Amino acid sequence: MVELIKVSKTYAPDVIALQNISVSIESGEMFFLIGMSGAGKTTLLKLLCSMEIPSKGLIEIAGLPINQLKGYKLAKLRQKIGVAYQDFKLLTDRTTAENIAISMEVSYKKPQLIRKRVIDLLDQLALSDKHDTITGELSRGEQQRVTLARAIANSPTMILVDEPTGNLDATTTERVMKLLTKCNKGGATIVIATHDDSIYRHTTHRVMELRQGEKYSLSGGLSL
């Protein structure tokens, strides 16, 4: 379970990216985060994986205040959170397989296990033929999927995805959503930031809309 209590984020010198956000996300929930460009979606995800620290407020994951974690405990937490970044953060001089393997290597998974998982994921994302391609040579849509594969490879308990379908056609978008739904069925909490309304229009999950850093609305889901 993730709790945000009166969270604000101000970037230096005075860009207010998020203001007074309070929300709790249940474990195992799929949660959509929507809003116009610049609304603060990415910022919120960065706070959740403690890539940034909040200027004000408290963020707790499973009861732990994450902005106070350091060193080993922070590393362990991050191993449990898979993030597909909006800017991908791929190592563009390494192959697809190597990029995906990284998130499993840091928790010392066995090499055979890693190899199998990589092949399996690439298959589900229709990237099987890109196994040994340098990621710098992939198209943006392909890179996006590699990023997603890396995020979910280590079977994290929470998956944060930032614009997972921005560069994808309808069929591939469906593939990606199918994979994410599968992860969610497997028990993972999933937070998706997007402005692609095709993926949340008919959803039964909760959708939170941000406007200029503030919580504008929270709708859907069985809890409401």
Add this chain to the structure above:
Amino acid sequence: MSFWLTVLRQVGRNLKMTWGSQLMTLLTVSLSVLIFAFFYLIYSNMLNLGDKLGDDLSLIVYLDEEPGPELKQQLEKKIRTFDEVESIRFVSRSEAYDRFALQLGKNQDVLNDIPKDFLPPSIEVVPLKNLRSLNQVKLFSSYLASFPGTLKVQYGQDWVERFYYFTKLLSIIVLLSGTLLILTTIFMVAYTIRLTILGRQAELELLKLVGATNNYIRTPFLLEGLLQGILGSTFGITALYILFQWIKLRFSGPGFLNLFEFTFFSPSISFTIIGVSILLCTLGSYTTMQKFLRI
């Protein structure tokens, strides 16, 4: 198990990426170990030599008069108050004459016309067999010279002094090359590891984001330093050993080097030098990480 596999893979990757500067570092480390060990080897052999030459060292105090038993005791007491000595021996005029005659051997007849008491009586003082007394010989001799009734104090003045300054100079060179060793190893290793770190900024950033622990990120770099230390110092010592054997072979036969036994380091000293170099290299990589890999 999986930890070490991953770490070793990482080390391999690092070495492959920066093998040029890695090689340079290895060379520098080997060379500075070689230089240091070279001078240290000469120095330690000189100390050995000093011990050996010290064995033959004695001070001879020539007296103007044959001392009586009481004076002998007084003199002996005075000598022992300055420093502990190996032995003190009084040589009377007649003993000195006999000894001289013995040395002349067949040519003894030149002594025929000379009175038997022409040689002065003397005290032979043999100082303790260590370099400390060798260095103190000068002080000791002026102390003995201040005794009443002393004509002259004799010892191998020339070589003792030269030897003393030579070993002193050597010890300075050893210190300097030791400092050089410490500086080069720490800085070169730190420098190459810094290169690796800077070349992999993006990857290290990502590793932190996906939850790599400090150990995961740092161990490969520490291992890299360790490897540099092991290989560099082993190469250095081995090179010196080969050089040593070559010189021995080359200059064997009658000559200067045969006057005294030149010996290589004992295994324990070799391993100490290797161990210290490894420690220094690891220290070098550790300090860089403290600076550039704060997590």
